[in-house]
Every structure is written in structure tokens, then in C-alpha cells.
Amino acid sequence: MTKFIYPKTGIIILAAGNSSRLGRAKQLLDFEGEKLLQIAIDMAEDSLSNANMVVLGAYKDEIKKSIDFQTSEIIINENWSAGLSSSMKVGLSAMIENHAVDQILIMLSDQPFVNKELLDLIINTQLESGKGIVACRYGDTLGVPVLYTKKYFEELMQLKEKEGAKKVIFNHLDDCEIVDFDQGKTDIDTQEDYDDLLGKKA
Template sequence: MKTGLIILAAGSSSRLGRPKQLIEIQGKTLIQRAVEYALKSKSNSSIVVLGWNPELIRSGFDSTQIPSFINENWEEGMASSMQVGLRYLMEKEQLDQVTLMLCDQPFVDTKLLDQLILAKKESDKGIVACAYSETLGVPALFDQKYFEEMLALKGSEGAKKIILKNREDVFAIDFPLGKIDLDTEADIERLKDLRS
């Protein structure tokens, strides 16, 4: 099974007021951590999708390690960034499935990414999603039968729409720390407390 992985890092972090992709945790930027976890995972190919100020964000990770693609329409919302990444990977190789991850969920790691792949194989479900905050979300892995649906999303619609619409074909992995993303300075402070 060929697994592609898309790291979504196109947003402007408008609520935070500075690029969250470049927030440092334990000496590494969030985007560098995401790239390293992705590359160590059992995925066959990975891509980073950039949007807002791509050169600045590229300075936060080793861009020789992983291809990055600029979504010129990033302001339209998450759907277009996901689609840019998916189209790129589909052209590159015959994908069987794809994982979506965000760079601002600091507790996502290689172990979790590999768990998604294993759970899909063992559960025989078309989607594996993470369960947190009484919902299902990313990181999530989608079988190729959902690629067309993913390519049909619009604007700020994200993968969650497909997950919730196809609930009977979803295997959920408990990931309570998935609810922690870094949208405000308070979130970053809380993360420091959690880590200490």
C-alpha cells in the first residue's frame, strides 16, 4: 500500500499574529518537527503545502529533505491547500491512501502517523481519524476511494466534512492531545506548562 502524507502549513496564523509554523518547541520549529515526524513515518512520500509568506516559512525547516509546494490560493481556505498537496502526490505516484496532518498540533508524532496506517490495514475501514474533544479530525488517513470527494471540497471545508459524512467507514484512534493546537499566545503558554 502506497501512503502519501500532506503537511498543511499554508495559513497566515492571523489569530496568533506571528507565524505559528515557526514557533519553537524544544529547539525546533513546529514545521521542522512535523517534517521530521513525517519523514520517519511509514509513509512513502510526503509534501509540505505552503501559502502565506512561503520563503519565510521555508526558513523554518530543511527544504532539501522534503518537497514543498506553494498554494497560490491559500486564502480560499484549507480545501485548496489539501487539494494542491493531493494532486501533487497523485501525479508523483500511484497512491493507495493519504494522510493529512497540520503543523500546529504539537503532540502528533511518528508513532501516531504509523498508528493510522496500521489501523487502516487492520480495521479495513476507508478512513482512520483521530478522536478528541468529542469529535473526529486530523491527523487522518483516507483511502483513495475518497480522493474525488477531497478534490471536490470548497473554501474552508476541511477533511472533517468527509469524515463525518462517512462515519460508518471511519475507524477512530483516541488522541486526546489532538485538541491542542496553537492559535493564540495563551495556547503556547499552556503548552509550555504541559511540557514542563
């Protein structure tokens, strides 16, 4: 029986945005008795990851008062308004420096159906496939949660401010394994999205 040696995996949860279309911190919205960001942190902690990090920016003080960060490191992106790739690069730099990871798994704070099983599936899929990227498929796109091995760290760090990490996926589709995650299309950008989420819960 083959015994796998897991690469060192760091999970980076991007939670720095100001939720401009919602008008308040979506990281702190309640779903099934928990804040959305707390759900993400708890799932990361329960997974096969070796280190977990949350990137905060807007609402950082409000979020720190409301979320239990005992199992996650907090990194502040003072330049959060530059976009998601800015927060990703801040997190990646800290993850490399503080934890010397072999790969990173990027999560958002507003995909409430991401769970431990999905995160472990992504990590195991990389191990079994040997691919440098494992991305989730939902709707007609590929996206987060997404895993990148360290061969792509430099390319991720070179992304321009308005470019998302998704660009690296599509640059290397031949080195990308896909995990189906239909519920990944549920994220919270507007009050209508949140109302829809609560409707799905009922």
C-alpha cells in the same frame, strides 16, 4: 505469519495559513528546541509513509529559510487565503500526480504531540481494519491527523473552499475507524495557546 503489503501512503502537511489570530508564523514557533513545522516534517519522515509533502502559502519565503525540507517536497498554494481545503486539494493533486499514492494522511503543522508512533498506528489501523478512513478522536470531535484511501480522493477534491476535509469523515462514519489521540486537542491558534503549550513543557 501474515505478511502485510502496505499501501503506498503519502503524508500531506498543511502549513499554508497566515496564523491571523497569532499575528506571526505559527509554523516557526519553537517547542522543545524545534520549530513546530520541523517537528511535523521529522515525524512524517520517520513514519511508514512513502512520500511527504508540505503545502506552503503565507510566510513561504520566511519558512523556506528556517526549515529543513530535504525529506519533504514543497508545494505552494497561492490561493492559501481560501482556507485549509484549498491547501489540501493542492497537496492531494500533487501527491496523486507525482507519487500515485493509494492513500493520503493529512497533518497540520501546529499539533506538536503528533509523533511517529501515532502516524504508524493510523497507517496500521487502516491496513488491519480495511476501512477507507482512519480519523483521530480528541475531545468530542474527530479530526486530523486523518487518513483517506483513494476511494475518497474525488470527494475530497470536490469540497468547497470553506468546507474542511472533516466533512468527508462525517459523511462516511460507517467506513471510518477511530484512533484515540487526546493530545490532538492541543493546537496553536493564539498566543494564549502557545503560552499554554510552553507551560505544559515546563
